[in-house]
Amino acid sequence: MSDQNEIKLTRGVPATEAFPTEAIIECCEKALRTYGDTLLQYQPAYGFLPLRKILAEETGAEPGQVIISNGSIQLLGFLAEILLSPGETALVERPSYDRAITTFRRAGMTVVDVPLEEDGLDIAALEEAVERYNPRLLYLIPDFQNPTGITTSRSKREAVLSLADEHGFIVVEDSPYRKLRYKGEDIPALRQLNASRVIQLSSFSKLLSPGIRVGWMVAAKEIVEKAVQIATDTYITPSMLSQGIVYEFIRQGWMPNNIERLKTLYAPKLAKMLTGLDVNIPEGSWSHPQGGFFVGLTLPDGVSGKRLRYYAQQQNLLLSDGCGFFADGDGSRFLRLPFCALKEYEIGEAINRLARAIKPCN
C-alpha cells in the first residue's frame, strides 16, 4: 500500500487555494504607494495605526488598547512575560493549543488543564481548579477550538466570566477561527460580554495568510503599553508591510467576501470528514464543530496513538501525536483531525485509511 499518495493529517494550515494572491499583490502596491514612507521605516512597536484603529473599532476598544505583532503567539509570549510572577498558574482547556502550553511554560508558569466538554469547559472542574490553584489567568479558545473544534456555549462563557470576576483572574480569549463559522449562530465573544476581564488575541493567519504574520491583541491600555515595551526590546518594529497589506485589504472592503469564499471552500470539507467518521469509525467519539479547522477524535478504548501512528504510516497516512495538546502529556487516545488543507477526496481517503489503521490496534 506504500504506493498510495501520502496524506497528512498533521498541521492545521489553510488550503493553498485559500490565499487571495492577486488581491494581496494589489494591496501591497496600493499600501506602498500610499503609506510607503511609513511602512518601510522603523516605527513604534504598537503596529500600523490605521489597522489598529479598525481593530479597535471592531472590538469596541481604543486604538491605545491594540497592539499588532508578527503573529498572535508572539503576543501570547509577551503576555505571559507581563503577567508572570514566579510559581503562578495558567489554566487551559484539556486539550488545548500545544503552542500556548509551551509559551506559558517558557515564561515559567505552571500549566494546569481543565476538562473540555462538548459545550466548553467543565465548569465544576474549573471552579475546583480555580479554588485549588488561584490562577493568574485562564487561556481558552472559545470558538472552534484548537485542537477539538469545540465552541463554548453562551451560558458557559457567562459562567467562566463570573468565576473570573469572583476570583480575580484574567481570561485570555484566543479567537483566530471565530469568523470561520460554517453553520449556526455566532455567540458573543467573551470580551464582548466583559471587556474589563478579558484579553483578546486573534490573527489574520486563517482569514488571509499565515506567511505574512499579522496577529493582534486587545487589552487594557497598561497591558498593551507593557507589551509594546517588550516588543520594542524584542524586535524594535513589527513587520510593517504585512500590516499595510492587511489594512488595504480591509479598506478595499474585500474581507467579507474573502471570508465567504473561505467558508464555501471549507464547509464541505468539514461535512465530508464528519460523514467519513460516522460511516467508518462509529466506535470512536468526536466533536461536531460548526466552523474552524479541526475535528477532535477520541479513539476507541484500548487504541493507543503510538501503535495507531505506526499502522497509519504503513498506509502513508501521517497523524499528529496528540500528547502535546495535554498539559500532562497524556493524550494518547486523542487525535486532532485538520481538514482545511486537504482536498475532499483526500479527506474521505484519509478517514478510510484511519479506520483501517485502527483495526489492528484493538
Added chain:
Amino acid sequence: MSDQNEIKLTRGVPATEAFPTEAIIECCEKALRTYGDTLLQYQPAYGFLPLRKILAEETGAEPGQVIISNGSIQLLGFLAEILLSPGETALVERPSYDRAITTFRRAGMTVVDVPLEEDGLDIAALEEAVERYNPRLLYLIPDFQNPTGITTSRSKREAVLSLADEHGFIVVEDSPYRKLRYKGEDIPALRQLNASRVIQLSSFSKLLSPGIRVGWMVAAKEIVEKAVQIATDTYITPSMLSQGIVYEFIRQGWMPNNIERLKTLYAPKLAKMLTGLDVNIPEGSWSHPQGGFFVGLTLPDGVSGKRLRYYAQQQNLLLSDGCGFFADGDGSRFLRLPFCALKEYEIGEAINRLARAIKPCN
C-alpha cells in the same frame, strides 16, 4: 528661537528617500507570482530557503547555518537565550549598541564593557576583562560601529580572534552597516578570518528597508538548530513575504546599484557633519568614520549631556541620552550623532545649534 524647525539628532534610521519603493512593489509582485504558495503559508522557522542559500554563499557557509528572522535583534535575543548559563558574562564595546546591552540583560547575562579606541577595542583592557570575567561571548560591531562609527582595524580583529581561541569565548559580530563604506578599503569580516569562532548577524534594514524586518544570522549548525527551535516556539514562522521581496531584489541584480545609490546619498552627509564639527566644535573629540550611520562625539570636559540636552531643546534640537550605550550608564559626555536621515542643510544647522548649546554648559 523656538520657531526654528525641529531637528532630531536622535534615532539612527535610514533616509526616507533611501527606500526603493517602486522596486520593492515590483519585487513583491514577482515574489508572490513565483513563490506565493510558499510565502503566504506557514513555513519552518529557518526562513525562505532561496534567500538562505544566497546568504550562505555570500558568507561561505551552508544553508543549514543560516536563519532569517524579523530583524536581527530578535536573533540576538535567541542567541542570548541559547548561550546563557546563569551568571555568565557578555563583553561589549564601550560604548555599544544600547539594544544589544538590553537584550543580554533580559536574558539574565551580566554585561561588562571594554573601552573602544579609534581603531577598535583596547586589546590590553580586553585581555584583562577576559581573564577577570571568563566571558561566554564578546559582542562587537566591527564596521562603522553603533554608536561611534568606529571600525576595528585588521590587526585588532586578529588580536580579538586569537584571544577568543585562547580563552574559548564566542565572538558575535554584528555587521548591519558593513556594506555602507563611503571611502577606504574593506577589512575582512571577523567571520571571514575565523569562521569557527564567530557568529555573524546582519540585516537588510540599512540596505533596503527596516520596516520589512529581515535580519539574519550565520552560525554553527547546532546553534542555528537551537535558534530555529526557539523561533518556532516564539512566532512559528517569520514574515515570509518580506524575505521573498529581499530575495527577488537580489535575484534581479538590483542590490549593488542600490548600495551605490545609498553611498552617494549618505557620503556627503557624513562629510558635512565632520566639517561642521571641525569648524564649530573644535574643543570636542569625535570619530572619523568611513561609512555607516553615526559619528560619535565626546563632549568637552565639564559639559554634561543633561544640561546640553536642555539647551539644545531650547533651540529645537533633539539629542539622545548617551547613557544607554554604556553598560554602567555613565555616558553623560557621549553623543551619538546620526546623519543619514537628515538633509545636508539640516546637518549643518544641527551642528551650529549644538555648538551654541554647548557654550552655556561650560
